Amino acid sequence: EVQLVQSAAEVKKPGESLKISxxxxxxxxxxxxxxxVRQMPGRGLECVGIIYPGDSDTRYSPSFRxxxxxxxxxxxxxxxxxxxxxxxxxxxxxxxxxxxQSFDYWGxxxxxTVSS
Amino acid sequence: QSVLTQPPSASGTPGQRVTISCSGxxxxxxxxxxxxxxxxxxxxPKPLMYNSNERPSGxxxxxxxxxxxTSASLAISGLQSEDEADYYCAAWDDTLRGPVFGGGxxxxxx
Numbered sequence: 001e002v003q004l005v006q007s008a009a010e011v012k013k014p015g016e017s018l019k020i021s022x023x024x025x026x027x028x029x030x031x032x033x034x035x036x037v038r039q040m041p042g043r044g045l046e047c048v049g050i051i052y053p054g055d056s057d058t059r060y061s062p063s064f065r066x067x068x069x070x071x072x073x074x075x076x077x078x079x080x081x082x083x084x085x086x087x088x089x090x091x092x093x094x095x096x097x098x099x100x101q102s103f104d105y106w107g108x109x110x111x112x113t114v115s116s
Numbered sequence: 117q118s119v120l121t122q123p124p125s126a127s128g129t130p131g132q133r134v135t136i137s138c139s140g141x142x143x144x145x146x147x148x149x150x151x152x153x154x155x156x157x158x159x160x161p162k163p164l165m166y167n168s169n170e171r172p173s174g175x176x177x178x179x180x181x182x183x184x185x186t187s188a189s190l191a192i193s194g195l196q197s198e199d200e201a202d203y204y205c206a207a208w209d210d211t212l213r214g215p216v217f218g219g220g221x222x223x224x225x226x
Contacts, residue, residue: 035215037161037217044118044202044204044217044218044219044220045153045155045161045204045206045217045220046118046217047206047214047215047216047217049214050214050215059212059213059214060214061212061214061216062212095160095161097161099215101149101151101166101167101208102149102151102163102166102206103151103153103161103163103206103215104163104166104172106160106161106162107160108160109160
């Protein structure tokens with residue numbers, strides 16, 4: 001059974017760093033893209049970026065390039081999304097999803113709250 | 117602004133048929149398949165349609181999809197109260213080299 005299990009909710013202050021994770025199981029981790037999707041409160045879905053763990057090919061949506069870093073660890077079948085300096089506007093639910101020709105499996109989501 | 121354009125809202129009464137449109141360009145819908153997702157507030161999105169008109173197992177055949185040129189649509193027939201949710205389209209974009217979403221359509225069952 002394919003599963004994507006995300007780390008717990010986070011509460012951070014502006015300027016702090018953060019790395020959230022998404023552990024995959026039930027399929028070959030290196031053979032599918034993993035996407036990170038942001039959903040701000042009351043808003044729609046936005047693709048932050050995608051990574052292909054097989055060769056670490058990483059692509060960012062224009063709005064997120066330079067703002068976050070996506071990485072993956074093949075040995076633990078885990079993908080990561082990280083910030084070096086959080087802003088209040090980063091407050092959102094972040095989902096990871098497996099991407100083949102569609103977002104076919106989703107994690108449960110991580111609520112990231114950034115507030116002073 | 118989302119790369120794919122959807123109407124912000126749609127509505128219908130139980131038993132009716134409603135359609136939700138998704139408009140893009142030659143670099144996304146025009147050159148790749150469209151996928152659709154249903155999101156009940158407070159839950160993760162659920163895949164509803166892939167390859168523009170194929171349903172994952174478990175999705176009722178009341179849901180159907182179509183694509184023509186740079187536009188796609190999702191149709192829901194025999195509308196039920198549990199269909200009240202947000203619906204999103206998505207497609208691969210060759211220019212951006214990644215998937216893009218529509219802005220979402222909130223479906224209300226009156």
